[in-house]
Amino acid sequence: MSWARFLLALPVLVLFLPLSAGADTLALSWDNDLMVGSDGRYTNGVRLSFVGDTHDDCGRQDGAVCTVARGLDLLPGIDAAGNSHTVTISLEQAMITPSDITREQPDFNDLPYAGLTNLEMGLFSRDDDSMVGYGFRFGVLGPDSLAEQAQTWVHELTGSDEPKGWDDQLGQDLIGGIWVSGTQRMVQWGGGGGLETEAGYAWAVDANNFLGNAQVGGFVRAGRNLPGNLIPDYSGFGTAGSLVGVFDKPGFGWEVFVGASGQYIGYSYIVEHSGPYHVDGRDTIAGLIVGGSVRWDRFATSLTLRGSTSPVRDSKKVLSYGNLSFMWAL
Numbered sequence: 001m002s003w004a005r006f007l008l009a010l011p012v013l014v015l016f017l018p019l020s021a022g023a024d025t026l027a028l029s030w031d032n033d034l035m036v037g038s039d040g041r042y043t044n045g046v047r048l049s050f051v052g053d054t055h056d057d058c059g060r061q062d063g064a065v066c067t068v069a070r071g072l073d074l075l076p077g078i079d080a081a082g083n084s085h086t087v088t089i090s091l092e093q094a095m096i097t098p099s100d101i102t103r104e105q106p107d108f109n110d111l112p113y114a115g116l117t118n119l120e121m122g123l124f125s126r127d128d129d130s131m132v133g134y135g136f137r138f139g140v141l142g143p144d145s146l147a148e149q150a151q152t153w154v155h156e157l158t159g160s161d162e163p164k165g166w167d168d169q170l171g172q173d174l175i176g177g178i179w180v181s182g183t184q185r186m187v188q189w190g191g192g193g194g195l196e197t198e199a200g201y202a203w204a205v206d207a208n209n210f211l212g213n214a215q216v217g218g219f220v221r222a223g224r225n226l227p228g229n230l231i232p233d234y235s236g237f238g239t240a241g242s243l244v245g246v247f248d249k250p251g252f253g254w255e256v257f258v259g260a261s262g263q264y265i266g267y268s269y270i271v272e273h274s275g276p277y278h279v280d281g282r283d284t285i286a287g288l289i290v291g292g293s294v295r296w297d298r299f300a301t302s303l304t305l306r307g308s309t310s311p312v313r314d315s316k317k318v319l320s321y322g323n324l325s326f327m328w329a330l
Contacts, residue, residue, distance in 0.1 A: 024086070025051040025243050026328050029234060031094075032154070033321040044151055045094040049240040052087040068123050077132025077182060083125040088135070088240035090120045095147040096270065101163040111312070112277045113169035114270055115147020116140070116210060122179070124244050129185040131230050133241050136178045137208060141269065142171020170273060177208020181239055183230040197222040202231055204239070210269045217261030217287075225253030227300070232257040233289055234302045234325040246300060247329040256292040263287065265311070280313040291323075298329040 031045035058066035059081030066085065073080040098110035106112065122135025139145070148166035155162060181204035188198040201218040221232045228248025231241050232255060263285045271281040291304030307320040 024053045024329065025049075025247060026330055027051070027240070027243050027325060029323060029325040031321050031323050044154055045092065046150070047090055047092040047240075049088060049090040049243055051240060051243045054084045054086050054245075056084045057081060058085055065123070069125065072123060072125075072134060075132075075134060077130075078123075078125045078134070079127075080125075083127050086124045086126070086244050088120075088122045088124065088133075088243065090240045092116075092118045092120065092139075093145065093147060093150060094118070095151050097151070097163060098165065101165065102161050104164045106165065106168045106277070108277050109314075110277070111270065111279060112274055113148075113163075113166050114141065114171070115143075115145040115150075115166075115169060116175060117145040117147070118175060118210075120179075120239065122239055122241075124241055126230070126244065129188075129230075131183045131241065131244065133181045133239060134179070135239065136176070138174070138176035139210075140171070141173045141175050141210065142169060144172060170270065173269075173273075175208060175210045175269075177206065177210075177212070179204060179206040179208070179239065181205075181241055183241065185230055194224050195222060196224065196226045198226065200230060202233075202241075209267070211265065212267035213263055213265050215261055215263040217259055219257055219259035219289075221255050221257035223253060223255030223292075225249055225251055225295075226255055227253060227293070227295055232291070232293075233259055234291070234293070234304055234323060243327065246295070246327055247298070250297055252297075253295045254293065257290070259289045261287045261289075263308075268311075278314075282309070282311055282313055285309050285311055293325075300327040301325065302327075 027049045029047040055061060055065045058069040065087050069080040069085040072078045094116050096111060096114040098107055116139055118137055118139030120135060120137040122133050124131055124133040151163050183202040185198055185200040190196050199220045203216040205214045219232055228245035229242055234242050265281060265283055268281045271279050285308050287308035289304055289306045291302060293300055293302030302325045304323040307318045310317055310319055
């Protein structure tokens with residue numbers, strides 16, 4: 001059995017464990033640069049996420065989630081007795097390609113092909129206006145990630161150019177690490193006609209051997225019957241923290257949001273293991289997001305557009321892509 005098939009099977013097995021009385025949220029998130037009219041570099045990513053039911057007062061409750069919460073109670077931001085707690089599981093796949101995917105021979109002045117399949121698990125501890133999460137990830141980089149097969153299928157489906165350089169992709173290698181993230185709602189106010197507005201910030205540190213980084217960002221969002229989550233950004237290759245609480249409020253609601261972020265890259269596998277490729281990565285990246293979502297009682301969907309400064313020094317081209325997310329309350 002390949003590593004990718006093992007990772008695909010593991011979340012199904014985990015869902016049968018007594019993590020919670022029942023699933024709260026299932027979400028499918030798709031990144032693709034075709035949504036912004038380009039094709040190349042970070043070209044496609046998909047994430048399937050499961051968010052368990054919320055558990056309160058874990059100082060006295062039993063069960064796997066509360067056992068984990070009590071075990072992490074000494075960590076900053078975790079309050080087993082006072083906060084609510086949620087376990088998240090995400091299976092992610094991401095692929096990076098050079099700018100010209102129709103070229104069969106490697107272009108050593110561009111990025112190499114790289115595909116990653118990654119399983120992430122985390123525990124989030126939350127009160128009314130803040131949330132902290134801790135978790136780990138592990139996965140595989142290289143042919144066993146099935147990134148070549150996934151991109152070929154997507155490009156056949158969308159009528160795009162066939163990628164022809166996957167024979168020279170990076171890997172095979174195992175990827176793993178731990179992460180911590182935090183979110184704080186700073187202000188919240190209501191306007192006329194039921195319009196709501198809120199603003200906050202988020203930060204994260206992800207120590208892994210693929211893309212070790214630290215980031216911080218802020219956001220503002222407005223709408224009617226805003227969702228109960230604290231992070232409006234549903235896009236990107238990261239944690240499932242944006243899904244925690246998304247269906248806490250019943251009924252119809254909508255939101256629009258804008259945010260900005262800064263990211264420090266401490267380690268990049270692509271830079272360190274690119275071999276003959278001339279990849280000079282940047283230490284810092286600035287990004288901007290805009291988006292919106294619509295929510296019914298048990299279903300929500302969002303569209304996000306993201307742009308950032310180039311992650312490589314020899315390019316001034318903005319790295320941009322779009323994200324579609326679909327969420328179901330189970």
